[in-house]
Amino acid sequence: MRDSSPKRVAIVGPGALGCLLAATLCRIHEKIWVLDHDSQRAALLQHSGLTLECADHLEHFSIQATADAQEIGPVDLVLLCVKSPALGHTLSSLPPLLRKNTLLLAWQNGIGHLPVLLGAELPGALALAVTSLGAHLVGVGQVRFGGAGATSLGFLGAPPQWAELALLEAAEVFQAVGLEVGVEADILVQVWNKLLVNVGINALTAIHNCENGGLLKNGEALALLQAAVLEAASVAQAKGIAIAPEPVARTIAVCQATASNISSMLQDVRANRQTEIEAINGAVLEEARRLGIPAPVNAELFNAVKCLEKGYLVG
Ligand code: PAF
Numbered sequence: 001m002r003d004s005s006p007k008r009v010a011i012v013g014p015g016a017l018g019c020l021l022a023a024t025l026c027r028i029h030e031k032i033w034v035l036d037h038d039s040q041r042a043a044l045l046q047h048s049g050l051t052l053e054c055a056d057h058l059e060h061f062s063i064q065a066t067a068d069a070q071e072i073g074p075v076d077l078v079l080l081c082v083k084s085p086a087l088g089h090t091l092s093s094l095p096p097l098l099r100k101n102t103l104l105l106a107w108q109n110g111i112g113h114l115p116v117l118l119g120a121e122l123p124g125a126l127a128l129a130v131t132s133l134g135a136h137l138v139g140v141g142q143v144r145f146g147g148a149g150a151t152s153l154g155f156l157g158a159p160p161q162w163a164e165l166a167l168l169e170a171a172e173v174f175q176a177v178g179l180e181v182g183v184e185a186d187i188l189v190q191v192w193n194k195l196l197v198n199v200g201i202n203a204l205t206a207i208h209n210c211e212n213g214g215l216l217k218n219g220e221a222l223a224l225l226q227a228a229v230l231e232a233a234s235v236a237q238a239k240g241i242a243i244a245p246e247p248v249a250r251t252i253a254v255c256q257a258t259a260s261n262i263s264s265m266l267q268d269v270r271a272n273r274q275t276e277i278e279a280i281n282g283a284v285l286e287e288a289r290r291l292g293i294p295a296p297v298n299a300e301l302f303n304a305v306k307c308l309e310k311g312y313l314v315g
Contacts, residue, residue: 007076007169010035010097012090014045014065016135016267017107018081019143023052026061027177033075037086037093039067045141053138054145069096077170079129080106083268084113084279091120098123103166105129105153109198109264110279111191112286118156125163127155130190132197132254133179134261146261150180154187192241193250198280200229200251202265203301206275206308209266213259216252225251227297232284238291265305272312277305 010033011022022032036042045065052059066072075097082090087108098104102124106117117126130153134146151174153167167183174181184190201212204221208214215221226248236243244250268275281302288295 007173008074009033009077009079010072010075011079011081012094012097013080013082013086014041014141015081015083016137016143016146016264017131017133018079019050019137019141020052020133020135020145021079021081021107022063023050023059023061023143024177024179025173026050026063028173032061032063033072034063034065035069035072035093035097036065036067037090041140042067048141051142052145053143069093072097074099075102076166077173078102078104078124080104080108082108083264083273084108084110084116084276085274087113087116091116091122094122100124101162101166103127103163103170105167105170107131108279109194109202109276110283111195112279112283114156114191125155125159125166127153127159127163127167128187128191129153130187130194132194134258136262136267147258148180150182152182152184152187152190154184154190156187186242189242189244192236193244193247195280195284196229196232196236196243196247197251197254198276199232199284199298200225200248201255202263202275203228203277203281203305205263206265206269207301207304209269211259212255212261212263216255216259224297224301225255228281228301231288231293231295231298234293235284235287235291235295238293239287269305269308274313275305275309277302277309281305 011018012035014036042065049062104126107129131151132149136144136146171181229248229251233247265275281298285298
């Protein structure tokens with residue numbers, strides 16, 4: 001086993017997943033840094049720390065939080081946990097955290113943001129994390145654990161050797177705090193497997209304002225879930241991505257396993273935030289257009305969520 005002693009770690013974005021990962025890593029790290037673009041919220045996090053709600057049990061953790069990346073300085077591992085719409089401006093705030101052997105691990109849903117990530121050409125190495133961990137933000141720094149789920153880590157291209165080792169070490173750190181984490185040779189397959197699940201669940205739960213399990217009780221929504229996933233699966237196949245078999249059955253299984261979860265997209269709509277619709281159904285639509293594959297259901301879901309966003313986003 002490699003050296004899995006705590007490294008310098010910064011978590012960017014104190015949303016549901018960012019807070020869950022930060023709280024979990026506090027179990028073995030004395031000092032976890034959280035970077036937030038919002039200086040007032042960072043001050044609150046610095047003062048009050050994080051609360052993790054797991055079943056009926058509450059745990060509290062102290063963290064270091066700031067809106068100034070210079071205050072953190074270079075770290076070994078950055079967990080980039082902001083949602084895809086915030087990536088553009090977040091990436092430009094990262095350089096003070098990065099040096100030539102920093103591993104940047106990006107945890108976004110979808111695929112639409114990948115060109116932004118890859119085009120940023122930041123120092124260090126970029127890897128992706130694909131997770132089915134459930135998390136629900138109930139207040140600033142207050143996160144409810146939404147269920148255990150596997151996480152895959154991997155590089156999109158061929159990484160330098162130091163980065164391969166750094167990723168294995170990161171996986172060992174996550175395993176040491178009880179997370180189910182593995183390193184994958186072909187992370188793009190995992191990205192698409194997860195994308196298909198998000199294509200089927202996220203927009204529909206936002207449109208119907210229901211928990212994930214609610215989609216299984218609504219015949220019309222279930223039919224759209226199936227059609228949207230099959231359209232996206234045709235796109236993946238046309239792109240030569242070796243997605244796992246039975247994507248509709250897998251999506252339905254996730255609905256069952258996370259029946260009482262509020263999907264991340266519904267959480268965004270309820271909090272009047274920009275959703276990840278562009279990176280999920282929007283990106284599938286774009287790929288479908290490029291490949292000449294019809295994707296009317298993804299278009300319908302995309303437009304419906306854009307309409308919801310228009311109701312509360314200004315500009
Ligand atoms: O985005 C989400 O909410 C999650 O990826 C999933 C799997 C749909 C569960 O809620």
